[in-house]
Amino acid sequence: MENNSSHTPSRKQIYIILMLITYAFEMASCITAATQRDFLTPNLFLKQMLERYNKSDTDNNNDKWMAEGVTKTWDELMLQKHCCGVRGPSDWQEYASAFRSRHKDADFPWPRNCCVMDAQGSPVNLDACKLGVPGYYNSNGCYDAISGPMNTQAWGVAWFGFAILCWTFCVLLGTMFYWSRIEY
């Protein structure tokens, strides 16, 4: 008896095809993750901070919820990491913001949490903070505090995924050539 015609694929070939499809999808997701990481630039955080921090006239509940979230997050971040703005306190001076429309520049050149605080949680010297006297305000930006942990974790995940894909590649290649030696 003759074998089946070689046009219908055998079970092993179907398996290889399915594994290749899986591999392709895994590859696509790894590349997408690496690409999306590029979108988290300082400008993105800056724009969000300027538009939402301390926003008072919110349009709807969703807007209000986002504004409150951003305000609370930035307040805690500036307080705990001793930083101000994304690139520096000059962000508050250079750009118009929701914060600027709510507070006068003469009283609040930047948010109070940019000032160096004493043990009670109030600025050590308010006038010195407003003038920008070194030592009484946080002069560095918060982007390093945000991007540092984010980059290390994203870096680990992206390269681990890549390593797994390389291993899968070797296994698939080996499987294909091992099975191609056995009769179908």
Place this chain on the structure above:
Amino acid sequence: MCSSWVVLAFCCLGQLCADQSLKPQLAAPQLATNNPTLTTVALEKPFCMFDSSLHPNKSYTIYLYAMKETASAISSLVTDSSGKPLDSTFQQTSGGQLGPYKAALFDVPNCASPPRFADVGDVNKVSDVLKQYLFRVGDDGTCLYDPNFLAVCNPPLAPDTTYRFKYVLLDSTEGIMKDQTLWSDPIKTRRVKLPLKIDTWPGRRSGDMIVITSILSVLVFLLLAGFLASVSSAAMGSKDSSTETRCMSQTIQQSEPRPQLSSE
């Protein structure tokens, strides 16, 4: 550029440079890093500028006048015809648009013992040092709207506008101007940019992403090539093996009946 240095050298030689330096200056940038801001300007107080006009037994006051640079075409006089300094306010001059307005008055700063910058590090002394060393024009955001406010009002300045300042020495008892500095160099307040204009496009792709994409694409290509090679070699192999099995099956069929015959 060269000629101004020459003039300065001559001036200093000829004792004429006294006028060159007698202008209100911005506060030292090491101390006041945020200067000028959107609506405020921090000026150094006039240390040692009026010493030649001071008599030991009299009391003096210093007035600070501010005006927009465009107002110098209209009027830049700070005294009236009798030598008394003007009493103009921010509202009367529309924020310095029509002429100079009085922004502050304070005592003559101590030339002999000026405040030291080193004291700024001390938390207890920093307020005094700042108060003695500089004056912040535009500091008071509420005095314009407070009807009970009687002192000199120092409201916030306008953003993106050029201002000029002048110090005037006044004899407190007589009320006559004794000396004045020149108008300062034009000082412009900051301007804000709109956050809508911030470009959030990431621009260049990072190196990691390019490496990952290129290597993975190559691997996928190799897998497909390997798969096609294995399929084609399997197809070729199956044609050879199908002829082999036919021959083999025939030989088996031929060899099988013989043992039956021999046993019988």
